[in-house]
Amino acid sequence: MTKAFSRLLLIICLLGASATAQAGDAASDNPFERIGHIVVIVVENRSFDHVFGLFPGAEGLEGARRANPQIDRDGRPLPYLPGLDTQQANAPFLLEGPLAGPEKIDPIHQFYVEQEQINGGRMDRFVEASNAGGLVMGYRDARGSRQWRLAQDFTLADHFFHPAFGGSLLNHFFLVCACAPLYPNAPDKLVAQLDGEGRLARKQTSPKSALDGVPHWRNVGKVTPDGFAVGTFLPFAPLAGDQAEGEVLPAQTALTIGDRLSEKGISWAWYAGGWADVVSGRSKPYSGSDNFQIHHQPFIYFQNFGPGTRARAEHLKDEADFLEDARKGTLPPVSFYKPVGRYNEHPAYAAFDAGDAHLGEIVDQLRASPNWSDMLIVVVADENGGFWDHVAPPRIDRFGPGTRVPGLLISPFARKGFVDKTVYDGTSILRTIEVRFGLAPLTARDAAAADFRNALEPLGQ
Structure with missing residues (x-):
């Protein structure tokens, strides 16, 4: 063998080794390659400070006590917090006694109202703009x-x-499509009336001080003046039997994370407590002990998942299916789970303690599943429910993000006892699914969102 041929052979071998190494590096570029099952559990209406303000190591109430005081409608600090049985100082306070039990009031949590409450990041108008x-x-x-x-x-x-x-x-729309629903040419009665500053216009009769009563708005509305649906609507087609009372949203045609997964042949499901009873007509939504909430089921608002479609039959399932799939180890790679109304933690019609206990039971069953060994569970509140938080949200676009909410990342690979300071929002769930399964982003929001890699132990540990 000549020296020249030997050198050529060595170069070829080195190039081959380099190519193999690069291919291996490319294969390990996915920070979620260990994750075979992503489960998203969506609870309701709690801010971070409201639930985890006392948690050690978290940015909680110690920082909150140095936050801006709540101001009145004239811009001056309120002398005390109105609307409580006893005079309470203008500061966060511990819910005790009857106030810590099932809440009787559902604080307003509306698109324009929350922007006023956040007040450019000062977080100081939550009281004056609330009911x-x-x-x-x-x-x-x-x-x-x-x-x-x-x-x-x-x-x-x-x-x-x-x-x-x-x-x-x-918020459920953003969790599945990173988008706001459209309602073109909405009737005037549904369109929010704004003032010259882009806030909800108030009536002349509206109290001048929060100490004298709650605001009187001209028309809170459910649609922006340029045609985005930002309030509560019913889907374009009834689930079964009689439709509940309320305005109906036109069928939506935007692509969802479900469409993206199906395009790539990846199995997924949206599981909901009470689904089978409602679609069969055995129970009615918004009533009874279950209190099934139609507007917590985002996929039924999209034309691709309309009644009679194969996609609806294949992907929209009941809680019983979820628990059985978990027990047998047959969960799809991506699962969403929505508790039925009485267990979703929503103030006024559900209790925090009951929802918390139910959530714990669900997580216990997931951890007992054969699928647990490669699972990532994400638990998040859909929105803050009108409750105050002291941390200003980042400014991304005209739709949000909104206020800080509790978020838990549960997995055999999650960092243990770790407080993750990464800035996430609901579209981070989409981004994580997209990165894991090689899916194209749905919109600019999920494309730019942080995924959950920082919550996992580094590979090899």
Whole structure:
């Protein structure tokens, strides 16, 4: 063998080794390659300070006590928090006694109202712009809750913001399409009336001070003046039998994360408590002990998942299916789970403690599943429910993000007892699914969102 040929052979071998190494590096570029099952559990209407304000190591109430005081409608600090049985100082306060039980008031959590409450990041108009007065400043001692223990055992994200200002329907849309629904040419009665500063216009009869009563708006509305649906609507087609009372949203045609997964042949499902009973007509939505919430089921608003479609039959399932799939180890690679109304933690019609216990039971069953060995569970509140938080959300676009909410990342690979300071919002869920399964982003929002890699132990540990 000549020296020249030997050198050529050596070069070829080195090039081959380099190519193999590069291919191996490319294969390991995915930070979620260990994750075979992503499960997203969506609860309701709690801010971070409201639930985890006392959690050690989190940006909680110690920082909150140095936050801006709540101001009145004239811009001056309120002398005390209005609307409570006893005079309460203008500061966050512990919910005790009856106030710590099942809440009787559902604080307003509306698209334009929340923007006014955030007040450019000063977070100081939550009281004056609420129907619940000073109650929105209350926080829970949640140290005995299942969520607290899960945060101690796994990862708590303390900069997780709900994706869009306002209520459940809009935020559930952002969780599945990173988009706001469209309602072109909406009737005037549905369109929000704004003042010259872009806030909701108030009536002349509106009290001048929060100490004298709640605001009187001209028309809160459900649609922006340029045709985005930001309030609560019913889907374009009834689930079964009689449709509930309310305005109906036109069928939506935007692509969802479900469409992206299906395009690539990746199995997925949206599981909902009470789904089978409602679609069969055995129970009615918004009633009874279950209190099934139609507007918490985002996929039924999209034409691709309309009644009679194969996609609806294949991907929209009941809680019983979820638990059975978990038990047998047959969960799809991507699962969403929405608890039925009475267990979703929503103030006024659900209790925090009951929802917390239910969440703990669900996580226990997931951890007992054969699928647990490669699972990532994301637990997040859909929005803040009108409750105050002291951390200003980042400014991304006209829709949000909104206020900080509790976020838990639970996995055999999650950092244990870790408080993750990464800035997330609801579209981070989409981004994580997209990165894991090689999917194209749906919109600019999820394309730019941080995924959850920082919550996982580094590879090899």
